[in-house]
Amino acid sequence: MTAAPRQSAPLSDDVLDLRGQPALVLADPAETPERQFAAMLLADLRRGSGATVTWLNHYSAMQSLHGGVQLDRFDYLGLDGILLCHLLKSEAPRTSADLVLPLLLEHPVRLRVALIGSTQETLHAVAAKIEAQYGHHVVLLRDGYAGLSTPAELRDELRAARVQVAVVGLGAPLQDHYALALRSPGVVVATCGGWLDQFAGDTYYPAWAYPLRLNWLVRLAREPRRLWRRYTVDAVRALRSRTALRQYVTGVGRRPMTAVIFQPGTATADAPAA
Numbered sequence: 001m002t003a004a005p006r007q008s009a010p011l012s013d014d015v016l017d018l019r020g021q022p023a024l025v026l027a028d029p030a031e032t033p034e035r036q037f038a039a040m041l042l043a044d045l046r047r048g049s050g051a052t053v054t055w056l057n058h059y060s061a062m063q064s065l066h067g068g069v070q071l072d073r074f075d076y077l078g079l080d081g082i083l084l085c086h087l088l089k090s091e092a093p094r095t096s097a098d099l100v101l102p103l104l105l106e107h108p109v110r111l112r113v114a115l116i117g118s119t120q121e122t123l124h125a126v127a128a129k130i131e132a133q134y135g136h137h138v139v140l141l142r143d144g145y146a147g148l149s150t151p152a153e154l155r156d157e158l159r160a161a162r163v164q165v166a167v168v169g170l171g172a173p174l175q176d177h178y179a180l181a182l183r184s185p186g187v188v189v190a191t192c193g194g195w196l197d198q199f200a201g202d203t204y205y206p207a208w209a210y211p212l213r214l215n216w217l218v219r220l221a222r223e224p225r226r227l228w229r230r231y232t233v234d235a236v237r238a239l240r241s242r243t244a245l246r247q248y249v250t251g252v253g254r255r256p257m258t259a260v261i262f263q264p265g266t267a268t269a270d271a272p273a274a
């Protein structure tokens with residue numbers, strides 16, 4: 001979960017991308033962590049380096065730990081969840097895919113996007129919204145069930161489709177293993193958890209959820225059968241495993257976590273490359 005989105009400062013377009021088109025950069029270096037995050041990913045895309053990014057909450061962190069995900073191989077590691085932030089006591093700001101990805105899609109130049117995960121019905125709904133709202137071209141859809149290619153096959157498909165942004169929503173730890181296997185120069189590969197299903201609907205979180213930091217309660221109310229264990233049994237397990245989680249996330253994942261600790265007064269355009 002993340003803090004409530006606030007009114008954002010205007011974005012400038014005075015920096016050009018590699019094709020001479022306006023690129024998204026922050027006019028105000030004191031912007032929200034979510035906009036800082038999105039601008040850093042776009043800067044990597046503009047440079048042609050690409051990037052891999054994932055987010056962890058207490059549940060996905062446990063899944064990734066036991067699933068052997070190599071956090072140090074990611075370029076950026078975000079924290080999504082009040083409980084995990086308390087357990088880690090990290091300086092990294094709390095962010096989430098559901099806030100960063102829409103900001104990434106605000107890029108004024110048309111991007112080639114791949115959507116991986118969920119069902120075909122959901123993917124088509126998300127693709128239609130992205131193309132209608134942001135003007136990007138969704139060039140590849142792969143559902144998370146029968147349509148899911150192997151990582152090697154999918155990487156070739158991304159390359160053939162000249163994908164620039166790949167959104168992977170397969171759940172932890174599978175989505176993390178796929179994201180690392182799909183990393184390629186010039187491609188931003190981002191895990192997204194359940195964002196594809198959330199984005200497919202008109203509104204998933206009501207307006208009051210972000211200010212009160214009650215996104216978790218909204219999700220639990222909407223999907224009780226799937227999520228009740230995450231906020232009860234799995235939360236207790238995370239508390240009991242906090243030492244191992246700290247060592248894993250802030251130890252193994254220290255470098256990609258450091259990449260998203262924004263220093264006051266530091267312009268996003270000058271942030272270190274991933």
